[in-house]
């Protein structure tokens with residue numbers, strides 16, 4: 001696991017964008033695993049800017065988002081389809097038929113989850129998986145106690161996750177209770193995983209992810225078993241790490257490794 005600690009959130013965001021640009025430049029036909037949430041907004045802004053500047057094209061890329069709320073159609077203002085259109089898809093040259101999210105409004109959500117998993121497998125699995133981190137240690141919507149081998153399925157969201165994601169809703173009761181999420185096993189098949197987290201609210205989960213025991217109590221801790229994972233954080237999110245001096249020695253200021 002590479003642990004890259006940057007002085008602030010802006011530097012951490014630029015680092016993740018840089019890793020993604022590098023991947024896209026090397027492999028323009030990449031299969032991207034995408035996340036939603038506040039953390040990713042700045043990353044998507046920078047990706048759009050990079051495309052406008054001619055540094056990359058998404059015209060040969062395919063994407064699969066991590067999750068979608070059960071019961072919401074793509075046009076619902078709180079849906080992750082809407083989020084992705086607003087923050088990325090409407091501004092890049094990726095053909096819309098190659099941008100995938102689970103259908104939250106499917107008549108049979110369990111069958112939709114199985115179809116989504118099969119579509120990821122048929123695409124050859126995710127090449128570059130972008131992840132955020134829940135303050136309770138979730139990745140995608142794999143909440144604590146999720147099976148560490150799970151595939152795409154329906155999960156019940158914790159109250160803390162619904163509170164954290166309530167900004168698009170008038171009342172907490174309106175935030176959906178269920179989501180279709182890629183499973184932890186699905187995420188672990190990705191060739192490369194890059195997780196971005198910043199801010200003090202993520203410090204405890206970051207410490208559990210990097211240094212804690214491998215446990216379903218912190219689903220992100222499974223990333224300790226991934227062969228190609230980079231965790232990009234800022235000072236505030238790094239505050240509870242005990243091996244901080246070591247990470248700084250290997251990657252000074254979150255930069256290239258000193259070998």
Ligand code: F6R
Pocket residue numbers: 034035036037038039040066067131132133134135138139140141
């Ligand atoms: C959403 C997702 C979630 C978020 C996490 C952090 O697609 O996968 O795991 O990444 O809840 O959310 P923010 O960035 O809003 O703190």
